[in-house]
Amino acid sequence: MKLESSLKIFIVEDERLGLERLIKLLHEIDETIEILGHVETVKSAVWWLQNHPAPDLLLLDIELADGQCFEIFRQIDVQVPVIFTTSYDEYALSAFKVNSVDYLLKPIRKEELEQSLAKLKRLRTTYGEPQTQVNVEKLIASIHQFQAPQEYRKRFLVKQGQKLQAIEVEEIAWFHTDSKISFLRTWDNQRFVVDYTLEELGTMLDPQWFFRANRSYIVHARAIKMINPYFNGKLQLKLQPAAELNDVIISKEKASEFKRWLGK
Template sequence: MIRTLIIEDETISSNHIVDLLNNYCAETFIIEAEIESVLGAIKWFMNNDEPDLVFMDIHLSDGHSFEIFNKVDINCPIIFTTAYDEYAIKAFKTNSIDYLLKPITQEICDQAISKFLKLRRYHEKVGSLKINSVKTNKERFLVKLGNKYTPLKTEDIAYFYKDDIVFVRSFNGNSYPINSSLSTIENSISTSTFFRANRKIIININAIEYLAQYKPGQLTIKVSPKFEEIIVLSQERSCSLKSLLNCS
């Protein structure tokens, strides 16, 4: 199944994309959400696991979709859908795999999906090769302290979080900016010790004080040192964390 997010401010256009996907193969795509605004998209990415594919219009109800990339990391493939051709170059500076001009026909949509599936098979093949290689977890990170840089042991880090830029918070409560993305950090640390809670934070499980019910199937996390925002997990992430803590 392909978890798909549609970011489109016109209901007719959003429904049209759903119809195109169903015509391609109704059992292949799961529509995670249909979002009509920049702000709504930012909130969704911050609180949910990244989808497999995004269909994204450029002109949304409260601005251009490029504003979304200024607030959240988006690493999944994106198919832009728009009535304007002047944004093509800017779109391909993101992780866009196609740029579809409205009105979108079934043939054009099918070609974009075929391109996505080819890329997906390639990355799955590369990923399987990486699994067979030996992963070396980072033992320390270089963080900025005033005008100086100092190494911070990974075991002393309570969590990594994003607030415009990425920060590290140590168990002693100090925060330091770090020149790296959360996705890069996630790939360099132990998955048995650190847990990606959502789009905004990666937590050392030793920093977790307790879990609390948020909505049916969803949890929130209380960490120490305190994190200023509520840490909400999706249902999938909630199950993953409980499994991780049960076997730790």
């Protein structure tokens, strides 16, 4: 699908793999699409939008390193069509689809993204450049009101030699990725390969207990034995069982979110 003119898109996404996949899908759909740039936080998104010409479309992840993307709309007047990307249940989204071009459920599929861009094209053709207004408070209220109960993963099937074994989630201390292979570590320090990326695992695990510490680790709250201040506002975690590199570093941007999560 090609739009009549090159579409200029700005992306706000804090997951590297998610960003790379999104850009790849966009160029597969239409190689003329121009990616103006991308940022990972609310703060940097606000700065970019205030200091650059408006794009044709914003692709916004809802959960960012320093909060939810709705804060962007509270700080500045965004007069740009928006496609939200989210892990919220798809049935909840139907209650407020009228507020934007579309909402895409992660992991994003090519055909759904293509349909959203086609919808934008129809809007531009029929009504001219759409000036999308997002009622942020209504959007947040709708999410919490209509969100269906999330079903989280209860166990993972792993290989042990030539056999298969079910590992209950309650047995898992943390997940780790190395050379594009994901592993889980149990409380009794056994390691197993899992057939999911950390990005996929993040949608399967109960966020009450598991936290995506960085690009390489998802940790269980009870696995965190010590938290030390690190350079430039970062945090250093000591895990039990010990991590592969003996510690896990949380970025300055994610430190506040981590503290709120662990302090619940």
